[in-house]
Amino acid sequence: MRPNVLEASAPAAIKAPARTILTIAGLEKTFDDFTALHGIDLHVQDGEFLTIVGPSGSGKTTLIRLLVGMETPTSGSIWLRDQRIDELPPNKRPTCMVFQSLALFPHRTVGENIEFPLKIRGTPAAERKARALELLTLLRLPPDYYSKRIQQCSGGERQRVALARALAFDPEILFFDEPLSALDYRLRKTLEKELKDLHARTGKTFIYITHSLEEAMVMSDRIAIMRAGRFEQIATPDEIYARPVSRFVAGFMGEVNLFDVTADGTDMAGSGLVIRPGLAAETGLKGPGTLVVRPEAVRFLDFGEAADFQIQGVLHAEYALGSRLQYEIDLADDRKGTVEVLREQRITGKPGTDVRLGWDLSSCHLIKGA
Amino acid sequence: MDRLNARLGYLTALPITALLLLSFVAPLVVVAAFSIMPQKVFSLAHLPDFSAYGEILRQGYWRSLIWSLGMAIAATAILFVISWPLAFAMAKVYRRFTLVLTVGVVMTLFVSENIRLFGWVLTLMKGGLIEGYLRSWGFAGFDGLLYNVPVIVFGLVYVYFPFMLFPLAQGIAMVPDDAREAAVDLGASRWQLLREVELPLAAPGIVIGCLLCFVLSAGAIAESKLLGGQAVIVMGDEVETAFTYGQNWPLGAALAMVLIAIIGAVALFSVSRVDLDAMFGGRK
Structure with missing residues (x-):
């Protein structure tokens, strides 16, 4: 007789009502005589995949560095739910970033890289290793990669290790600073889809930065287009494609x-x-x-x-x-x-x-x- | 082509190999040979014995050895701690000012070590700059600051500062900024950043700096002679005395061999632990 067991997972269509996880209010950043951000506002929903797209010099890198705390804003504020975070140093913020260069620790193995945030928190070694192995599986890397050196990994594998390390931190929001830009076209296409899939499986809020609107289209729930330190348009990929608000946005994709x-x-x-x-x-x-x-x-x-x-x-x-x-x-x-x-x-x-x-x-x- | 290159490589290395054999290896071999000659002979045409090494144990020369090594370790440790912040600033913080600092520190090397140490003698001695001025301003006079162990260590720190600073700055420059940022982003405190990322990634520079300072300090004579007076006798001093005043070449050679063996072991062990190729841009 077949046991009468209910599926544990809820249907994907039933979602908790969207809540704002990140609020940016009047954020401005000036360097000497150059204004990188002109008092921008943004709300990001919990669990959203938001991509910020802009050409180089549009202020998108400055924005993400402000969000993770590597720069301090000239004025304005950043809120994570009800907590103001723009005055917190990066190591006190419950967010983390996947770097463009990946910034893996070259003197550590794959496993030690993934365990780094847990080690910092003082998690016991056995627990750390178990979590690292779980993350390797989540990112479809074989468990024997645990003791591999970073130098032995290919570009795509390093990408996954960097992601695993960021997920081990268990951030409220995961930031990405053009992590795929150094990879070749086909690998990039594969990883874009994997990233979207990972977003769906983890349910985390992803904020992604890129100069490629095409890349943004594939992955994002919403796209924010930046130009000269301001948002030109913030909308769904369909909306941006069908109804761009300006020549700049229209000309951005292909x-x-x-x-x-x-x-x-x-x-x-x-x-x-x-x-x-x-x-x-x-x-x-x-x-x-x-x-x-x-x-x-x-x-x-x-x-x-x-x-x-x-x-x-x-x-x-x-x-x-x-x-x-x-x-x-x-x-x-x-x-x-x-x-x-x-x-x-x-x-x-x-x-x-x-x-x-x-x-x-x-x-x-x-x-x-x- | 590769084989030709390899042959040409040996050929071009020939002059420097010959020079090194003649000027570096040959004297070492002579010293090693003298160390196993009977006491107080001046030729190598004797049956070897190890009486000189026995003499080292009997005459308590190990005390000098301990002083030399102890002060070298102390000086190296102090140098590491005081050089790290400045080396860090040179590698990561200062832009133009790094060049000014480099030139400034290198300039001190243009003046002979002994003359610079004499400068310190004039500064620290009784009736010198410090004591003399204090006395003339009405403070009670004292015996001067020379002729003790701490002042010898101070002299070592002062003289070998550039040998720690530059390798350390080079090592710190090898720590990628993004790895440091990533560590802080992942929650590391300043101290954890230093321990988990900066120290291990700067290790080749640290090892070279410490090795240079340790080796140079362990064999140093001038600091203990000029600043230390006869407060302690260091190993280098004993070697010199045995060769000159003592007229006992085998004893001097044996003392030198002991120092060389210890320093060589330390150097080989440390160098084998780090990837020096990374620092000199060899293997990637």
Whole structure:
């Protein structure tokens, strides 16, 4: 007879009501005459995977160093739940970070590295070892790695050791400072997925810093885009992809076509664009705006075929991207356009052929304002 | 190609090998040979015996040996403790100022050790800078600060300071900043950071600095002679006396051999415990 046992784990859909774990209020940091952060605010939910994305010099590294306590803010405050932590030194904060360089201790074995935070707390040796072995299993490293030297581990293995060490600390929030940036493309892709999976299994709050929006898209619940010491947009990956708030955000992820448009009354106009009349009224645009058109939203128009937006160009080159093909189109005024289609939709034209591109309002995004 | 390189390597090493054999190994062999000659002979054409070593035990020369080694250990320990903060600052805190410090400390080496020690004699002696001034300002006079064991150790610390400072700074420079930050981030206190991360990672520099200071101090003569007067007789002094005033070369050679054996053992043991290649950028 089959025993009547209830599954111990609750369904993933039932979650405790989201609570704020980290609050940043008016955080500002200046170095001599340079302001790295301009009084930023942020709330992070318990158990969230938040990624902060920005180009170098956008202040994201300064922000994370403030959050872990390696820098002190010029003004503003950082709160972990109800406790103010910006005045605490890093070793008194219940958070920890996975470094870009990983910062493993080269004179210690894998096991000693993982046990380090436990040793600091005075955990007995047997208990430490048991926890280290548990973490090795969690990160899919064989138990005999316990006594390996760091120098014997590959890049991906070191990554996992650094993660295990951070998890051994059992932080309230785990910070990541671009830990994957030094790895090769394929390993990075694998580890991105593993990290997302690890986040789901541990239920910890992850705050991740990267310059790659693509990386952020794969892993995050929410993405905060930074530019020159401020948040440009904080939203879900879908929202950022479909509705970027500015040209900066739109241009951040891969190739995108951007067109300046202006609206006067009911009609919209843009350089080189043929636009269906009445669109300004439909979109509610008054004055200038920017059209954001993803390469896969653009199609080649057959003779007589119509679209909300049309533009004339000359085929420049074709690039194979695996399952897709990418076309680069010369537009008027020395501008370039990018079109991506599935392989089956390859066009017959040779470089130099005149083409007409089109897309509809429903498949593009309009940023209002200059 | 590799084999050719290896052959060329031996060839290019030949002149320095010859020079080292002639100027470094040969005198050592001569000293070793003299140490097993009968007492008070001046040639190596005698049947070997170990009477000189027996003499060391009988005449209580081990007392000098203990003083030499003891003061060398004390000086090395003091040097390590006082040099660490400055070496740390030179490696991790100061930027431009490190160069100024380096030049300043190296400059002291341009003046002969004996002259610098005489400077201290003038400073510390009765009627010297310190005692003389204090007396003229109305304080009670005293016997001066020379001619005791602590002042010898002070002299050793003073003279061998650069030999501790620079290797230590080099060792501390090898401690990666991110490893230090990670340790603090993972909860380490200042003291735990020092014990768990900084000391082990700076170990090659620590070993070299301590070894240099210990070896130099154990064989030092000038400090005990000039600052210590005859407060204690050190090993180097005994060797010198045996060769010159005592006219007993085998005894001097045997004393030297004992010192060489002890220092050599300490050096080999310490060097084998650390990865010196890491410090000199050899094996990665």
